[in-house]
Amino acid sequence: MEYRFSHMINSFKSSAVREILKLTQGKSIISLAGGLPAEEHFPLDAVRDAFNRVLDQGKGVLQYGLTEGYTPLREDLCQHLARKGMNVTPDDMLITTGSQQAIDLLTRVYLDPGDVVLVEKPTYLAAIQVFNSRDARLVSVEGDADGIDLDDLKRKVEQHKPKLLYVIPTFSNPAGKAWSLERRKGVLDICKKNNVLILEDDPYGELKFGEDTHYPSIFSLDEHPKGSCVVYTSTFSKVVAPALRTGWVVGDPEVIRHMTRAKQAADLHSSTMDQQALHQLFLHFDLYAHIATIRREYEQRKNHMISLMKQQNWEGVTWLEPKGGMFVWVELPEHIQAEHMLKYAVEEGVAFVPGFAFYATEPKHNTMRLNFTHTDNEQMRIGIDRLSRAMDKVKAEAASAR
Ligand code: PMP
Numbered sequence: 017m018e019y020r021f022s023h024m025i026n027s028f029k030s031s032a033v034r035e036i037l038k039l040t041q042g043k044s045i046i047s048l049a050g051g052l053p054a055e056e057h058f059p060l061d062a063v064r065d066a067f068n069r070v071l072d073q074g075k076g077v078l079q080y081g082l083t084e085g086y087t088p089l090r091e092d093l094c095q096h097l098a099r100k101g102m103n104v105t106p107d108d109m110l111i112t113t114g115s116q117q118a119i120d121l122l123t124r125v126y127l128d129p130g131d132v133v134l135v136e137k138p139t140y141l142a143a144i145q146v147f148n149s150r151d152a153r154l155v156s157v158e159g160d161a162d163g164i165d166l167d168d169l170k171r172k173v174e175q176h177k178p179k180l181l182y183v184i185p186t187f188s189n190p191a192g193k194a195w196s197l198e199r200r201k202g203v204l205d206i207c208k209k210n211n212v213l214i215l216e217d218d219p220y221g222e223l224k225f226g227e228d229t230h231y232p233s234i235f236s237l238d239e240h241p242k243g244s245c246v247v248y249t250s251t252f253s254k255v256v257a258p259a260l261r262t263g264w265v266v267g268d269p270e271v272i273r274h275m276t277r278a279k280q281a282a283d284l285h286s287s288t289m290d291q292q293a294l295h296q297l298f299l300h301f302d303l304y305a306h307i308a309t310i311r312r313e314y315e316q317r318k319n320h321m322i323s324l325m326k327q328q329n330w331e332g333v334t335w336l337e338p339k340g341g342m343f344v345w346v347e348l349p350e351h352i353q354a355e356h357m358l359k360y361a362v363e364e365g366v367a368f369v370p371g372f373a374f375y376a377t378e379p380k381h382n383t384m385r386l387n388f389t390h391t392d393n394e395q396m397r398i399g400i401d402r403l404s405r406a407m408d409k410v411k412a413e414a415a416s417a418r
Contacts, residue, residue, distance in 0.1 A: 027149040040367045046399035049367040051189060051342055052390040054317075057310050058257050059301065066296035070289060081288035083280045085111025085264070089291045092298040093264055100221075101236040102248070104266045110276050113286045115219055115263035118249035118275075119143050119182075121282070122215055122265070123150050125274040132178040136164060138345075138374035138383070140189050140217065143182055147376075154376035157181075161336055163195030166202040173210045180213050186231045187220035187341025190374045190385040194339045200234050207245050208238075213271075214246045219263075220341040222255050222307050225315040229339070235266065244268045252294060254342070255307050260290045314342065314389050317396070321388040324400040330407060342389045345371070347382060348407075354384040357410040364409075366402035 040047060070077050084090070090106035097104055112118045119142075127133065129151035135144065137156035147154055155176050158168040163185060172178070183203070185195040207214050216234045224231070235248035244267060251263035265275065279285070297303060321344060322337055332349035348354060354370035361367060371383025391399060 024149055027145065027151075040362060045362065045365050045367050046391060046395050046402065047367045048386045048388070048391065048396075048399055048403075049369045050390060051387055053254055053258065053342075054310070054313060054389050056392075057313060059297075059306055062297060062301040062306075063257065063260075063293065065300065066293040067289070069296045069300065070292040077289070077292055079288070081285050081291070083110075083276050083285045085109070085286065086288055086291035086295060089295045089298075090264075092295055096298075097266065101232055102266070107269050108272060109264055109266045110272050110279065111286050111291060112249070112263045112265055112279065113283060114253060114258070114261045115217060115249040115251040115265070116142060116146075117279070117282070117286075118247075118263055118265035119146050119215065119217065121275040121278045122180075122247055122271070123147060123152070124278045125271070126180060126213065127152050131180070132176040134169070134172055134176070134178045134181045134212070135376050136183055136188065136191075137376070137378070138190055138371060138380075139182065139376060140184060141373050143217065144374075144376050147182070152180075156375065156377045159193070161193060163193060163199035164203060166199065166206065169203065170206055173206060173212060178212055180215055181207055182215045182217065183234070184217045184220075185234060186218055187223060187338060189220065189341070190343050190369070190371065191345040192336055192338030192341050192343045194229075194231055197232070200232065200237055204234055204237055204245070212245070216246050216248045218248060218250045219254050221250065223311055223314055223342065224340040225311065225318065226339070247271055255303070255310070256294065256297065260287075260294065262286060262290050262294055311340075317388045317391075317393070318344070320393050321386065321396055321400070324397060328400065328404050330404070333407075342387055344386045344388060346384050346386060347380075348384065349411075350382055351414050352407075352410055353381040355381065357384075357406055360409040361403060361406035364402040364406045366399045366406065368403070 087106060090109050094104055094106060123146050127150045131152050132155055133147045133152045134155050134157050136159055155172055157172055158165040185200055187194055214234060218233060233248055235246040238244050238246050247265060247267035249263060249265040252260055318338060333346060335344050335346045338344060355372060358370055369385045371385060372379035372381045
């Protein structure tokens with residue numbers, strides 16, 4: 017057989033990073049690379065109990081379900097979102113197979129090949145892959161610790177006439193940023209005036225460190241939930257477990273209706289077992305106490321990682337201390353390429369993700385993303401020591417090449 021694949025396969029290429037990280041499988045490598053939650057804190061007993069409660073209801077629970085999602089779960093989520101100042105009804109919502117599918121479905125119904133999508137610099141790697149699969153043209157917008165740069169956004173909106181802006185304003189992946197209120201309002205204002213739809217991706221918003229600051233979603237700042245210029249997606253992956261593959265997306269009913277049709281073509285509906293179990297969790301488990309526990313734990317792990325890095329006294333290395341989420345974004349001295357350093361790191365027995373992978377355009381090669389949620393304190397201490405040795409090696413090599 018001579019296969020005749022679609023041109024789309026080129027956008028599904030395995031990244032160089034994935035290839036390097038494959039080398040880490042099965043070895044005693046400490047991975048600071050993945051975006052994995054802490055397994056010790058998965059609510060295993062509560063999930064088991066939830067599935068048992070579903071199964072106890074009889075054979076009907078194994079039937080096909082609605083594409084829109086299990087209605088009681090959508091109702092639970094409306095209440096959950098109301099706590100965050102987002103007033104939506106189940107008709108404004110679609111349950112998806114993780115928030116990854118929400119990005120994919122919106123791309124299918126909203127973008128044509130060649131359409132411009134504005135993204136942060138850096139941004140979520142797997143969203144770049146989705147937009148590329150649609151042959152969208154990606155344009156990166158500059159930013160700083162407070163979020164996207166409004167002047168650059170305005171300039172690029174005028175110059176490129178984008179259809180969509182994709183953002184992760186609250187504890188972003190990979191940079192761990194939390195946008196200021198002013199930037200959130202500014203982005204909404206610019207996008208509204210220019211008819212640019214905002215896709216707000218919020219998988220990490222619940223993982224906030226400290227109690228003080230409130231980070232309202234851009235969706236909640238939009239005063240027109242009908243005809244809204246924001247589509248908002250979030251997920252149970254970081255607050256319950258990624259294996260349940262359950263996320264949700266809210267937006268204007270017209271947008272949601274089209275996404276629902278696209279979902280029907282993609283997979284009919286997400287797993288009804290998982291959705292029913294999540295509804296049982298809302299009924300019989302204190303999800304908010306659980307979230308408070310993982311927040312405290314992740315904050316402790318973040319503090320531990322930052323203090324370990326400070327102790328190393330790495331020259332010319334800077335980072336942004338995250339206010340939530342799962343990642344620390346590190347800048348190395350200009351002349352050091354993180355992907356090059358990764359080879360030494362793997363030799364030493366530690367892995368991270370080189371930052372260039374997170375840029376849609378103009379990658380910065382002297383950056384890397386470190387995950388602090390998946391390793392315990394002792395493993396993290398060993399991991400950072402190993403990272404230090406890798407850094408010494410790459411610095412020595414760079415010095416001898418000069
Ligand atoms: N968006 C961002 C920014 C992410 O980091 C992730 C997970 N790594 C996702 C979306 C997808 O999450 P899920 O499909 O598990 O809900």
